[in-house]
Amino acid sequence: MPTVAPQRSRKAQIDRTATAMFRARGFAATSMRELATELGLEAGSLYSHIKSKEEILHRVCFGLAEDFFAGFAAATAQGSAPIATQLRQAIEAHVRVLTRDSAASAVFLHEWRHLSEPARTEFLALRDRYEVAFRALIQRGMAQGELHAPDAVFAALTLLASLNWLPAWYRPDGKLTPDEIAHRLAEQLLSGLRRTEEPV
């Protein structure tokens, strides 16, 4: 019986370290030997805790997908609230997931392509569902006259693209808190760049 309980399970520790390495070097360029060294053990020992390298990637990608869906559901639970408010809350929820673990987010965004079938197809279906949910919210806002956009599809794409760029530059020790970042991003995306009407 250990006198001090480990702060988190060995498995969770492997996931966490692997995620950081997948983010920095990419999934394919990260070897199980490097991962083991980083954790202070031998390569073979990893396999008493995990089944395969891809299993780690699978857990990270699908775990984050769950987080994104949960955030969106909470943000839009008050269906009677103004759409702009729901959209703002959905943006904030998305940013919160991205900033809570930006390494896992970067893996979610870029390394899913190394999932083998059928996981890869399942993952893309989830990602698509999420995108559709955002688009539907924007379309509802347009129908009610609260939002306007030349094209709802484009609006959803640019919105998510802008948010998903965050893990590329976010630093947990930066000047801005996640909530401040979320607020500024929402402000930027909702108001656009142009001050006055200009001819097209």
Next chain:
Amino acid sequence: MPTVAPQRSRKAQIDRTATAMFRARGFAATSMRELATELGLEAGSLYSHIKSKEEILHRVCFGLAEDFFAGFAAATAQGSAPIATQLRQAIEAHVRVLTRDSAASAVFLHEWRHLSEPARTEFLALRDRYEVAFRALIQRGMAQGELHAPDAVFAALTLLASLNWLPAWYRPDGKLTPDEIAHRLAEQLLSGLRRTEEPV
């Protein structure tokens, strides 16, 4: 003496095929043997045309960087034009580079991390210079009252993030031409999503 000249050099053919594979599977997960097979030759034969796998990546990444800078320079050559016009032209130029070769663009955007030093650092410096150029344009527009944004840094980040998402969904055989896409993206980014003022 061949009776029919090759349409492009073997080297350019290697670059092109490798770029498509780097995009689909990632640089590290693409083997020189698969590349050779795709080209209908043996792995060793590649090395009469190229020096190394990384050399291909280097050419793609730095070649595209040049294209982006050239496009931006042309778009902002008329320094006396309204900033909003220059910005719109810079957006269009950026989109034109992205759509002309979306495979190379995707590699430029995501695979540069596999460059070894010092190329990697040089590349990041170039990317940063480009970002700064966009930001400076936006700041100039704000100073002259043509543009408004809560934060010029955020504005530049969301702008480029939205544009750079394009290679992820652009299809050359889609309904929209590159110029139409550029126009809609510019419209979306300049005008924002909100119709009426709402309380913050």
Next chain:
DNA sequence: CCTACCGATCGGTAGG
């Protein structure tokens, strides 16, 4: 969790 190891595959080269 380690030691010792498996077969497979990697990027690249020599010599023709």
Next chain:
DNA sequence: CCTACCGATCGGTAGG
């Protein structure tokens, strides 16, 4: 452009 090959490294397993 091919044949034949190099040393290195890969993900993973057996047995303890």
